[in-house]
Amino acid sequence: MKHIQSIQDFAKLVRILSLQSIHLAGSGHPGGSLDAAEVFAAIYYARSKEKIEVVLSAGHLAPAWYASLYLTGEVTRHQMRSLRKLGSKLQGHPERGTLPSILNTSGPLGQGASFGVGRALGTKKTVLVITSDGEHQEGQTWEAIMSAAQFGCSNLVFLVLHNNMQIDGHVTNIMNVESLAEKYAAFHWEVQSVEGNKPLLVQKKLQKLITSQSKKPRVLICHTLAGKGVSFMENNPLWHGKSLSDKELQCALGELSAQKMKENYPGVLL
Amino acid sequence: MxxxxxxxxxxxxxxxxxxxxxxxxxxxxxxxxxxxxxxxxxxxxxxxxxxxxxxxxxxxxxxxxxxxxxxxxxxxxxxxxxxxxxxxxxxxxxxxxxxxxxxxxxxxxxxxxxxxxxxxxxxxxxxxxxxxxxxxxxxxxxxxxxxxxxxxxxxxxxLSRQGFADCVKEKPVLGKAAIIRKGKHITLCVTGPLLAHVLEAAELLAKQGISCEVINYSTIKPFDSTTVTKSGKKTGKIISFEEHQTAGGLGSAIAEHLTIPIPLKIVGVTNRFGTSGTASELLKKFGLDVAGIVQEVIHALQ
CATH class of the missing domain: 3.40.50.970 (Thiamin diphosphate (ThDP)-binding fold, Pyr/PP domains)
Structure with a gap:
């Protein structure tokens, strides 16, 4: 476990480490990992792992997840540098069996939603499923949402990373999924929304949902900015699924104050 | 049944x-x-x-x-x-x-x-x-x-919807094929309830002096290559029967796993979909009824 001074620093480090590992890999999905940083920070910063289980359904957010698990001590620096490489535990999309925290293999969208419902039925712990707005275009996601309410999975929390971005463009233009909040409510879920790039707010709302006495499954819709933190990547579909050149990485790291983070957290960056 | x-x-x-x-x-x-x-x-x-x-x-x-x-x-x-x-x-x-x-x-x-x-x-x-x-x-x-x-x-x-005659006496062993009827002229491999028809065909063929060895593959994977290879080596010819596309089913598994080359004919449904009808009408239509199985064997031995 690395000592991180604040939840904001945790998120900043997730952002920097995601970009660095994707750059070393030469491929990956930087956009989603950038805007998911605060949500991962809200889940992992100063939280006891024994009480929660994380099911990542949007598997392409693996870099942000691996970075979080690196900061909490489950992944080594050497492993962080091996993302997507032959023999690495850090597979391009997460695989069960590679790291203790990875309960489900994910990547093909929608599968984590059902897996999370099954998991919630089989454990008393709180199961957090990380999904995205685009993932709600998959029919399976709705099958899972329907069933979680039917089975009264009150230990299940979906975190929807809502950045209005998918590979082909903006979600609202490609295949609109709105209004997610109203749809979840109509499917008998307890619904909360939050500014997803404000980690303290996310943590507070998440905690409220986890401890709620409601018998319903819960969802926190986290409105985030795609590519958050790097001006040329923000709100740009181009950066959903491509790596950065050396020059682009340097530029991005500059915007993310990587030099200062390197001084504050020696030996942590890649 | x-x-x-x-x-x-x-x-x-x-x-x-x-x-x-x-x-x-x-x-x-x-x-x-x-x-x-x-x-x-x-x-x-x-x-x-x-x-x-x-x-x-x-x-x-x-x-x-x-x-x-x-x-x-x-x-x-x-x-x-x-x-x-x-x-x-x-x-x-x-x-x-x-x-x-x-x-x-x-x-x-x-x-x-x-x-x-x-x-x-x-x-x-x-x-x-x-x-x-x-x-x-x-x-x-x-x-x-x-x-x-x-x-x-x-x-x-x-699993199948339709009831068929019980024809396996021994308890199955996972991963093992079972020789249900011993024979010397040809090896007939089958999976699923079609076994009943293959055994009936073997009985009819025996009356014509054709001795069929019948192997039941209730485990398709992991595939028992020994039983079919050993039998095929003895009889010299193999036919497989299945209620499945000939692409990718039991016959394909045999072809992939034979440890020595032995002539093999794969009988099933080839590049067609099924259609409505009674179970027996459909088996007849696709040549998987007793008469169809007998025909395949006679043809293979000619």
Whole structure:
């Protein structure tokens, strides 16, 4: 476990480490990992792992997840540098069996939603499923949402990373999924929304949902900015699924104050 | 006559004594014979409604918490429309989910092509680590159900709607093919309830002086290459019979696994869909009735 001074620093480090590992890999999905940083920070910063289980359904957010698990001590620096490489535990999309925290293999969208419902039925712990707005275009996601309410999975929390971005463009233009909040409510879920790039707010709302006495499954819709933190990547579909050149990485790291983070957290960056 | 799905229902009920066994179905509890389990162990039974993809995902999630989960539907729907979920959430995750595809093959009959799964063995056989079972009769289905649950690993169990005569006397061994009838002129391999027809054909052929060795493949994967190779080496010719596309089923498995070259004819459904009709009409139409099987053997020996 690395000592991180604040939840904001945790998120900043997730952002920097995601970009660095994707750059070393030469491929990956930087956009989603950038805007998911605060949500991962809200889940992992100063939280006891024994009480929660994380099911990542949007598997392409693996870099942000691996970075979080690196900061909490489950992944080594050497492993962080091996993302997507032959023999690495850090597979391009997460695989069960590679790291203790990875309960489900994910990547093909929608599968984590059902897996999370099954998991919630089989454990008393709180199961957090990380999904995205685009993932709600998959029919399976709705099958899972329907069933979680039917089975009264009150230990299940979906975190929807809502950045209005998918590979082909903006979600609202490609295949609109709105209004997610109203749809979840109509499917008998307890619904909360939050500014997803404000980690303290996310943590507070998440905690409220986890401890709620409601018998319903819960969802926190986290409105985030795609590519958050790097001006040329923000709100740009181009950066959903491509790596950065050396020059682009340097530029991005500059915007993310990587030099200062390197001084504050020696030996942590890649 | 009882069917393999009846045998499954009975085996499942017995296996249900183990409190770790859960059952998930997609609105087909009665048809897949999971209902006896549901009645006796309602707290370990989940009906997800008409949602096969969610069924497999929930089964995998449950299995990841340490349970052995049986997921039942029609083969046309699961693995038919749940293949990706089986591939990723079950097989790649290496989780103990027993996927039960009932009403497989032509003999589902009148429901027609949409409901006649003729591709399921090919799909399931292609997945790394997947055990693939296709019992021939009631008692074999019952025993294989118990063995599959005990194995506690990814598994596909193919079942039929139609009742056929019981013809396997020995208890099945997982991963082993069984010689049901000894012979010397030709080797006939078969999977599923079609075994009854192949045995009847062998009896008729014996009267004409043709001696058939009949091998029942109730485990398609892992494939027992020794039994067919040894028999084929002795007889010199092999024919395989299955209620499945000739692409990717039992015949393909034999072709892939023979350890020496032996002439092989694969008989099944080739590049066609099924159609509505009674089970016996369909088997006749596709040359898988007793007369069709006899013809294939005579042709092969000419």
């Amino acid at each position: 009882k069917s393999t799905r009846d045998g499954f229902g009975e085996g499942l009920l017995e296996a249900g004594k183990n409190k770790n066994v859960w059952v998930v179905t997609a609105n087909l509890g009665e048809s897949t014979r999971a209902n006896a389990f549901a009645k006796k162990y309602p707290k370990r039974f989940i009906d997800v409604g008409v949602a096969e993809q969610n069924m497999i995902g929930i089964a995998a999630g449950l299995a990841s918490t340490g349970k052995t989960v049986v997921a039942t539907s029609f083969a046309a729907f699961s693995p038919g429309r749940s293949f990706d979920q089986i591939r990723v959430s079950v097989a790649l995750n290496k989780l103990p989910v027993i996927i039960v595809g009932s009403h497989a093959g032509l003999t589902v009959g009148e429901d027609g092509a949409t409901h006649q799964a003729l591709e399921d063995l090919a799909l399931m056989r292609s997945l790394p680590g997947m055990t693939v079972l296709s019992p021939a009769d009631f008692q074999e289905a019952r025993e294989l159900t118990k063995l599959a649950i005990k194995k506690n690993a990814p598994c596909y169990l193919r």
